Amino acid sequence: MLSYDDRLKLLRETKIRHTLQKRKQNGYTDLDDFGTVPLPEGYRVTPYYNSENGSFYGYEGMAENFCRVLGAHPPYVDPLEMLCGRWRDMLVNYRGDVHYLPDWLKNDPKTQEMMKSVTNQWSKRWDEMRFPYEELKPLQKRYNIQSGIDSDAHFACDYSIGFELGFPGLLEKIRHYRTLNPEKKAFYDAEEKVLLAIFDFVERHVAEIDRQLVTEVRPEIRETLLEMRSVNAALLERAPQSFHEVLQWTVYFNCASRIYTRDGAGFQLDTLLYPYYLRDKEAGRLDDEKTIFLIANLLLTDPHYYQLSGVDENDRDLTNHLTYLCLDAADRINISCNLTVRLHPNCDPGVLERSVFYLLKNKNGWPRFCNDLTLTEGYMRNGVDKKTARRRIAVGCNWMCVPGKEYPMNDTVKINVAKVFEVALEEMKGESAPSTARLFELFQKHLKIAVQTVADGVNLHLDHQWEVTPELVMNLLMHGTLEQGEDISRCAELFTVGLDGAGLAVVADSFSALETRVENEKRLTWEQVFSALEENFPDERTRLILHSSPKYCQGGTAADRWALKLTECWTKTVNGQVMPQGRCLVPGWFSWARSIEYGKAVGATPNGRKSGEPISHGANPNPHFRKDSAPTAQAAGIASVQCGFGNPAPLQIEFDPLLKADDEGVRVISQFVKGHFKEGGTLININILDRDTLLEAHKDPNLHPDLVVRVTGFTAYFASLSPAFRQLVVDRFLEGV
Amino acid sequence: MTHPKALIADIQRFSLHDGPGIRTTVFFKGCPLNCAWCHNPECISFAPETLFYPDRCVGCGGCAEGCFSDAKVLCGKEYTPDELMEEIRRDLSYYGEDGGVTFSGGEPLGQRDFLLEMLLRCRKEGIRTAVETSLYIFDEEVFRNTDLILADLKIWDDGLHRSFTGVSVEPIKENFLRLGALSTPVRGATPVIPEIDQGIEEISRFLYGIENVREYVLLPYHPIGTKKAEALGKKQRVFSVPTKEFMKEIQRNAFIR
Structure with missing residues (x-):
């Protein structure tokens, strides 16, 4: 007779077979x-x-x-x-x-x-x-904008x-x-x-x-x-x-x-299912083994983003017995899981410990963590009450949403700030007295145009989405849609539209390089830098002089100061954008999995990055930001560049800390998570990987078809990723070793 | 009052293997020992040194105006206590209840006034400290003002100890015994090098008898210092890396607490 465990083992094997079969059918899917x-x-x-x-x-x-x-x-x-x-x-x-x-x-x-x-x-x-938008296209291209026009879903039922x-x-x-x-x-x-x-x-x-x-x-x-x-x-x-x-x-x-x-996003798994669990258990229809099997089965059917734990509107812990069963279920099936554990000082500390234990034990990139305090307080700054802000759960790669009430277009609207920087630098070239101060003025000017362009696109989308791609399925589980006969894109209670900046580290490090090498040390002249960029660094020494300048996330450097200044400017510009009909733009830093694509649009930059190379990943620092690649240095840097309005600048990190899933390992990683959140971090997309397994799988993905990595917010089977993407994950990982 | 300055070889954040929890490890420059297998040969000299990695050299010919390819790396930067505290405070949120700062090297007691100043400052700010020392030098004031002492006893036999580290083991043994009179906890360790008859059984029995040696660990040798020694223009002997089975066997015969 097959036990639940036997069945889960067989289901896991089916999943692996499907992964390989899908790769054969579909090719690589990043x-x-x-x-x-x-x-x-x-x-x-x-x-x-x-x-x-x-x-x-x-x-x-x-x-x-x-x-x-x-x-x-x-x-x-x-x-x-x-x-x-x-x-x-x-x-x-x-x-x-x-x-x-x-x-x-x-x-x-x-x-x-x-x-x-x-x-x-x-x-x-x-x-x-x-619904044409020809007039926006040249500007969208100029600033490498992902406009959000035509993007559906990205909200929560x-x-x-x-x-x-x-x-x-x-x-x-x-x-x-x-x-x-x-x-x-x-x-x-x-x-x-x-x-x-x-x-x-x-x-x-x-x-x-x-x-x-x-x-x-x-x-x-x-x-x-x-x-x-x-x-x-x-x-x-x-x-x-x-x-x-x-x-x-x-x-x-x-x-x-x-x-x-x-479409779609998950929900607060433990809280919403708890009454059903309790009722069946009290009636003797359900035991914990069957509960675990059923949850594992749900996770197998779709790696939707589900949130666990957190607190209610009165700061009371939401953790319940089912929270632990959900984590246990994810451990039993141990596939691609997008579980987010929400942490608050009032939460049962056991949840963090159990989560970190599984993170270390399985090394499959789950769960990840979000910080209730900064997310709730941040979202309230948009004029939202605490009860609503608390209900805004983590249900996407980088994003949160109030289920049933918000239409945020999150993760669909982005500006490549490295491109905005390039445009500003280009304009400064023709001027007689170039300086970082002047460059920053021009950056601000162009950023404002880029944000206005985004706003125009978002408004076009929101005005007409119901006539193009009405959200017919998700409308069923939204408030006010069926009652009013309107698509959610027209009748949501909250239009807090997420606008993410991508390429922060490239811009911060570029400003730092110019300030350090040209203005302070006078090792290079502006003309030398302009010419080097134009010709894509024909002289390696010039590139290295710029590249070895102080970097963002080193701690207390010129680049760290520039990253703060850029975040302040980004937040102010995005917040300052006037929007009609109660809509507003909410700033964050995130590039999703587009760092390669965005990099192709940007020429050589003063941080020593060559033309077409990937831009920095989300709010992360550039590769080789410190000799020790200290995760705490990265975490501290990212905690300092939070925009503060409820949309995150996630800490995205992959490393092999050579720690076992024992008390010491759990204590260290838990402390790392708590430390980042104490400093104001919002979301941690974490990958703890085994170095040997990853490198073997990179060589031959078929050796480890069950290896899961967290690419950005989402997890994916490593074997399904294209070689270029696998390389990106491996490079990021090696940086963290 | 003028504060002392110290010559620091490196500062490593998120250090997980130099004491409990998440730590910042500060590597002091200079050491009275010269171990044949030293992991940090750039920390032996008390003076600044330049390491040269020819594989990183781009041949730009601009050496005189500074190297930017990391081919020539200067090791040894002076810090004031204020500057070093600033670095240590960067990871304050991550230290938690058991993490903190480890002063290592080299031999941190080689710059003891500065070290003591740092220990007192850390204690005042509630940052837990550890001192990783060769124990060739005994300094009661320093040892009383730290939360943990990490000390090696590498070879039991004095002749072998002299030939592989350049100094006698006797003062180190004596200092271990003197540590026994203090209440500061000690973690004893021995780097395991298969080629040398280190007398691990004797070492572990000796340390087992000292009450505040709370833990004794055996650390497998790794040729991590070889490349750095080469970059300093020195040749470091390469020993063999002990296998897992070798380590297990050694562990079996040791008095482990």
Whole structure:
């Protein structure tokens, strides 16, 4: 008879097999794993286009294509699991963004024919025929801006709405409000269509379970299948009631939101599930072993961002027994997990200890940590009350969101400040008296234009997103959407739009190099620097003179001072941007996984960085910032450049501290986390890796197909990353050794 | 009042292996011993030195105006107590209850006035300290004002000790016994070098008898100093790195507390 542990072991093996199979099907993907499964041969979708430009938009276009893609997804029932339903394909693949489409489907002649009208990647996501922004494009290019125009999702649902109503309750809600708001019929019809497609998806799973029951002979698996059948059938009739039902409901909702456009974010796992756990446990229907299995199963279905622990609006600890079971479950399945542990001085210290123990034991990049105090106090500075700020949970690579109430576009809007610096430097070249003071003035001037350009793009997006890519699935679990008949992009309570700066260390170190070598030491003249940059450092000595200048995160250097000054300027400029309709921009430092791409847009810089080389990673220092690469030096530096409005400058760190998962190891890493948060840090994306394993996997990824690394905020299977990305992770790691 | 200055070879933050917890290790320049396997040969001389790494040289010909490729590295920078405290305070948030600062080297007691000044300042600011010493010198005032003493007893036999470290082991043994009269905890250690009959059993039995030697550890030799010695124009003998099995065997015969 198979125990839960046996089953988890087998599921882990299936996951590894899927990872390798997906790499074969899709090639390398420098992305989150998303819990996808390989698509079966013969999978086919015929999209419906409702726009003259060969794409589909709006309520009708999105709802119809959602039905087609979800309808084409085969049911996924693995009798070793207890939860069913998985996803692979999504709507944007049929709008010209073939990024996620498996290679074999991309190369299929029928697919190619279908894609003929949408050959220009990314171009058909936004309906430019109706909502053009030609005037913004030159400026977006000039400052290397990721505008956020056409970016969907990146906000968080309030799952409690779904748990309370279930699919039937949501259907009733849609129909009820349609009668109250007849002028919004198109919206409600689309929402109804989406929901009915989800019903159909559930029904197909029930049928698949029935089919498997006919042949299954193992008693424990038959028992599981029968339980699964009852759970799934219940979800068609009513709101989820048991722990198992509420998790299965979550998996279906997550599948639907992912298929829609890779949407979605998780929730506060321990708190939201706790009443269901308690009720079932008290009724004798659930024990901790089964709870662990079910949570592990949920984590296996999708590495959504879930938060654990933290405190409530009265600063009372939210940690409960389920918090620990969730950590134990993640340990048992030990795959790509995006669990964030929220820390506050009032939290049970055992949670940090258990989390760090697993971080050291598994060396798989989970969990990560966020700091309640700085995040809550920071977000309140946007004029938000404490209760709301407290509810803003960590559900993305670098971002937080108030579930059900906020539409922040987080992680979709960025300015490459290294590019802004380059433009400023270029302008100063023609002037008679160059100086760092003048350069900073010009930097401020251009930053202001760049932020205005971002604001214009964000406003265009928010004004028209409902007509382009309405958030039909996630609308179901938002406040006010169904009640008003409006897309969340129009009716959110909070439009605190995240704007991240990328390339801080490149700019800080460049200012430092100019101040130190040109102005103070007079080793080089401005002309020599300009000429060296223009010609991409033909003379290595000149480059080294600049490169060896004091760097950001060394501690107390000119570059550290510049990093503070730049952060102050960044925060002031972003905060100062006037936005209409109660919207506001919230500053942070983050480059996601775009440091290579952003680097290609920037020529040689005065910190000795050659043209086209990657820019610095998020708020991190440049490589070789200190001889000892001290993680505390990095942590202290990053703690000092927090923008302070609730959006983080994450500490992203990977290292092998040669510590065991014992008391001493746990004490040291816990102290490291506490130290960074004490200094004002907001989020730690941490990778504790085993040097030998990483280097072996870099040489031959097939040797360690289960190795997970945290690339930025997200974790990914190392074997799925492209060689360039693997190199980036290895370089960052070696820097920390 | 003029404060003493010290010649410091290096400052390493997030040091995890020079005492408990997260530490900042300050490497003092200068040591009375000259161990054949020394990990920090750049800390033996009491004067500033230049290390030369030819593989990093870009051949720019600008040596006289300064080297920026890290081919020529000056070892030895003077610090005032204020300057050093500033460096130590940088990781204050990370020290927690057990971490702190370790004064190492070289031999920190080689610059004892400065060392004592630092210990008193740290104590005043609540920063825990450790002194890593060869114990060739005994300084009761220093040892009473630190929270932990890290000291090696490398070879039991005096003749061997002289030939591999350049000094007699007898004063070191005597100083260990004198430490026994203090209440400051001591961590004793021996770097394990397979080629030398170090007398680890005797060393461990001796240290076991000293009450405040709270811990005794065996550290496997690593040829970490070879490259640095070469950069100083010296040749350092390379010993073999003990295998895990060798270390286990040695551990079995040692009195470990």
